[in-house]
Amino acid sequence: MIKLTHINYWFMLLLLLGFAACSDDKDNEELISKSKLNVSASALRFSSDKADTVFINYAGSWNAKLNDDSWCTLDKTSGKGQGMIVITPKPRNDAEMKSAKLIVQATDRFSEMQIINLILNGIEFYADPIVVEFGLGDNATYAVDVVYEGGWTATLDDESWCSLNQASGNGNGQIKITSKFGPDDSGEKSTLLTLTSTEDPNLKTTVEIKKVEEFKHGSCITLNKATKGKGINLLITGDGFIKSDMGRNGYWQQIMERSLESIFAYEPFKSFREYFNVYGITAVSQTNSFHTDGTPSETFFGCSFVNQVINTNGFTISPTTFAWEHSPVYNTDIPGQDITVLLSVNINRYCGVAQLSGSGPSIGMGGIWDGEGRFNHDTYSTMIAHEFLGHAFGKLSDEYYSDNASITEADIAATKREREAFGHWQNVEFTNKPAEFDNKNWKALLEMNYPEVGIIQGGRYCQYGVWRSINDNIMRNQNAVLYFGPVNREIILRRIYKLAGMENEYSLDVFLEYDKKNIKK
Structure with missing residues (x-):
């Protein structure tokens, strides 16, 4: 469970000093195009009508709005450069939990913040998170923490596409929500999880549950299921794939399917396809741009390049560990050395390389290279054959x-x-x-x-x-x-x-x- 605290005096002072040091840059359009919008907190909790403050750091202009202003107000809705917004709850007498989103928009990017009133007439009763999203892929399970000192019940408005592992509890606890739809079930859905105090039926808190038509970060989809043998496990993940690539039949799904068919285009894999499990594990990056000087990129895994080759020492997050931990084979008795990972890098460059391990997963990786028109075959497929099938799997x-x-x-x-x-x-x-x-x-x-x-x-x-x-x-x-x-x-x-x-x-x-x-x- 995530615990959030108010910003203290010293943190505010440091931020203000930082703002003063950067004030000369606010009119530089080149800096604006490269800078990031920074907001000092991702969530705030209010226990009374006492105000709290959010600091904004950006080189250009920004605006701010609440999606629900029925219970709190902002002292300003726009600004330029560095600034701050004071958020003040309105006086109220009811015990219902209130929530809202503060959306700060700057040029082509935005930062969102959940503002959640957690104290209800002196009683702490809330769920964390307050929004759960299921995406495309295999059935998944998400956990929601319940914070309350008394007894509570849990109900779903619509049980047709997700289920709860328990309908009640006492004191702090956790509810697990499991989807019941398959990867081919299309269409968005939503329902509401309502937690109700058994001591006071008027005391409630809710969690919004959604099914969205996109692959979510960390989700897994079965691309090929073994029907013979123990099941040999191959994992596919990617770096530099952004949110707009994640829709149904979108670019990331196309790459997963293209990777799958490439794996089984070569003998002996082609003849033994029914012995393999192939899983696609989604990693969502904030950018699809890569550094070419060897320093970690701002993509999820931090892929970068040195002399046209992937810098295998520059990962900020291990692709093998991430893929393994988000796959069905994690926490099983399958040894790590029996896992093989393909990392597809979203760049039109060959840059193939492999890393072999004797005790853990091995990995083959490379870019989605089009061959620059020099070949009459799929050069991404042959990269998979050489790096992933030959090196990482075959140990050749x-x-x-x-x-x-x-x-x-x-x-x-x-x-x-x-x-x-x-x-x-x-x-x-x-x-x-x-x-x-x-x-x-x-x-x-x-x-x-x-x-x-x-x-x-x-x-x-x-x-x-x-x-x-x-x-x-x-x-x-x-x-x-x-x-x-x-x-x-x-x-x-x-x-x-x-x-x-x-x-x-x-x-x-x-x-x-x-x-x-x-x-x-």
Whole structure:
């Protein structure tokens, strides 16, 4: 439960000093376009008719209004630059809780504040929050805290699309509200949760409950449901997607669906779609602009770029943690290392990169790049194939290299340690002698002269000292060859069987039978 307090004297003094220091900037239009509207509080509570103050910090002009002025007044409704608004409750004799919104508008942005009278003739009785919004996606549950020292009852005006976990309580408590509509149910809805004191039936407080036609921050939607095996969990989230992208059939939903179809466009994922759960987790950003100097952007995760690549050390919030915690697999017995996350960055830039973890979720990420007209295929899809399917899920190494570069003994030792501990990097070897290969299935495919399986020097960023199995495939040049090579398909299929709970059923013969359809004639 959120506890709010009045602004103290010293905080007001600091704000006023800050206003004085900035007063020369108020007429600068360039500054106005870049500045943010800041309001000193997000909510105020009144216990009597004593006034309280809100401070506004903005470089340009602003106006203010109440959506309900029946119980309180503002001393001003407009201003320019820094200023303050005094809010005064009107004298009253009733015990009903009152609420209103103070809306401060400045150029193209606004800040909203709930003003809630919580003291009812000396009795504290309120719900927090006073508005609950369900959005598009799977069924969700929200909690409402009840603050009251006595007994209370809870009723819904309309129980057809949401339900309560309890109808009464005594003292401080919590009510959980669960939606009953599916992701395909369209149309907005609203109802009212009424809390009534059992000691005084005239003492009530309410919570407005809404269903809106947009994806809400932190919501989850099931994009693909496993019907076989244990269910392998893939999570999709995004950075730089703003509120206007969140409507039904809007841009964020299109990206989720496009990502889903990209995942199952490549073998062996295409043939084993029924073994996967795919969940879309919504993250709403305040902006879709990104920094290119490596400093965190003002997007939700803070994605930024250095030399065209995502700065993986610059996240302000971990995308893997956020997606995992807002998915159905959180707080289950599914290990973190069995979770794979796709971060779609809302920028027309390739910028693909992946982070692999041995103990937690792995992530593949990249921009929604259109290929600049240079390719006749979906370059966002091939980014997903390389970074998300190949690296993050398959644990495959890059197979491209820099000319004249040789791998060091230290790099070989580190790679082998990760391979032994976590099963990473099985698509490269550090010898051209099959008898010494760590990947015995690669050796077996060589011995049977399997199509497109060989020993070719160059990979893992080095031209010398590293060998790959195929001249070209997604892991070497994703925009030239749009498939995984046989050795890579086998590695991925082996992992699918493991995560689906069928590890004991897997053998190379299983792969050979499956892969007949992929062999080029």
